[in-house]
Amino acid sequence: MSVHSDTWLIIATMAAITYGFRAGGYWLMGRVKLSPRLESGLSYLPGAVITALVIPAALEVGTEGIIGVIVVGIAMRWRGNLLISLVLGVGTVWALRQVM
Amino acid sequence: MTVQFTRSGVVTGLRATAPLALPVAAYGAVYGLLAQQAGVTWLEASLLNLFVFAGASQMAVLPYWDHPLPLLVIAVTTALINLRFVLLTASLRPWLQSLPDRIVYPMLHNVADESWSVAMMRYRLGERDAGVVVGCNAAIALGWFPATLIGFLLGDSIPDPEQFGLDFAFAAVFAAMLFGGYRSRRDLGPWFASGIVAVIVWLLVPGTWYVVAGGIAGVAVAIWQADDSRHVDIPDAAS
Numbered sequence A: 001m002s003v004h005s006d007t008w009l010i011i012a013t014m015a016a017i018t019y020g021f022r023a024g025g026y027w028l029m030g031r032v033k034l035s036p037r038l039e040s041g042l043s044y045l046p047g048a049v050i051t052a053l054v055i056p057a058a059l060e061v062g063t064e065g066i067i068g069v070i071v072v073g074i075a076m077r078w079r080g081n082l083l084i085s086l087v088l089g090v091g092t093v094w095a096l097r098q099v100m
Numbered sequence B: 001m002t003v004q005f006t007r008s009g010v011v012t013g014l015r016a017t018a019p020l021a022l023p024v025a026a027y028g029a030v031y032g033l034l035a036q037q038a039g040v041t042w043l044e045a046s047l048l049n050l051f052v053f054a055g056a057s058q059m060a061v062l063p064y065w066d067h068p069l070p071l072l073v074i075a076v077t078t079a080l081i082n083l084r085f086v087l088l089t090a091s092l093r094p095w096l097q098s099l100p101d102r103i104v105y106p107m108l109h110n111v112a113d114e115s116w117s118v119a120m121m122r123y124r125l126g127e128r129d130a131g132v133v134v135g136c137n138a139a140i141a142l143g144w145f146p147a148t149l150i151g152f153l154l155g156d157s158i159p160d161p162e163q164f165g166l167d168f169a170f171a172a173v174f175a176a177m178l179f180g181g182y183r184s185r186r187d188l189g190p191w192f193a194s195g196i197v198a199v200i201v202w203l204l205v206p207g208t209w210y211v212v213a214g215g216i217a218g219v220a221v222a223i224w225q226a227d228d229s230r231h232v233d234i235p236d237a238a239s
Helices: A007-031 A034-044 A043-060 A064-080 A082-099 B007-038 B042-051 B055-060 B071-083 B083-088 B101-108 B113-124 B130-156 B166-180 B185-204 B209-228
Strands: none
Touching: A007 A064, A007 B042, A007 B055, A007 B071, A007 B083, A007 B101, A034 B209, A043 A064, A043 B083, A043 B166, A043 B185, A064 A082, A064 B166, A082 B007, A082 B166, B007 B055, B007 B101, B007 B113, B007 B130, B042 B071, B042 B130, B055 B071, B055 B185, B071 B083, B071 B101, B083 B209, B113 B166, B185 B209
16 A cells, blocks of 8 residues: 555656646637637537547447447437447447357 | 536436446456556555546556656656547537636546536537536546456456446447437538548547547538538528
8 A cells, every 4th residue: 555656756747647638628718719600610529529439439349339339329319318328239239249 | 598507417417427337337447457467556546546537548558557667658648548638628618618717627627538428418408507517527436436446456356348348338328429419410511520530540540639630620520511501591500
């Protein structure tokens, strides 16, 4: 139960970099003067970022990941419930792995 | 709708993100196990959980965990993997900017990808209570912290999350939030652009540049679409 002497610097560095990014994005958006055009464009940022997160994440899982995403999408449009969608998606991937 | 910050918002966020507790905990336990095997002490892992709170980067630096620790390699790895946070919190600006900085800046510390996506989908559907952001992110922390201790204590006897398909859970959350937030055909252009750019950059460039590139490509297409449709009245145009 101890902290190595050189670990303090490492933890502080990792914490500073990570918080710097977390605070930095928010701070930066407060600096720039947004035209209505840019502002309406930026309303698409969350969806674009989520798309950028999901596709590589699914590809990393493999073919069953792509099928899983489709199942989650259908489940979400059907019920709009995260838990149900997660269970069906993860269950699909699990089941496909049993047979593939 | 005005932005407010309420306790019931925090509860809403916790509940909305609760389904994620299990997969997050499964990977928290894996982190505890791997950290212990890499020679990270329990106290060190706890400090990392508390002050860094970014699981992917905490995992990624474990292979370099030999004393004396290589500061530069660890710093670069952390930066590459955590770069994406810039866009996540940038997108929180419209929601949180009417709140005082002394409330917002501490809130930003525990923003996580999955909980952020849950919060942003709710924002898109009209949520304005900033407490939801806190609740969503707190749910991830509550799943992660205790699980890392379990991984530390149980060691090798913890099961592999992949065995239960839980490695897919994170892609599943993002997919759910994407489809759940779909509003009109105007979403498709930005999403399509983001997806293509993200995959190309993901294949070619290390770190999370692909998230940044995809996000920017999506916004660029959204602006282009808006410009393009200025002379055409599209009734289902998203605001």
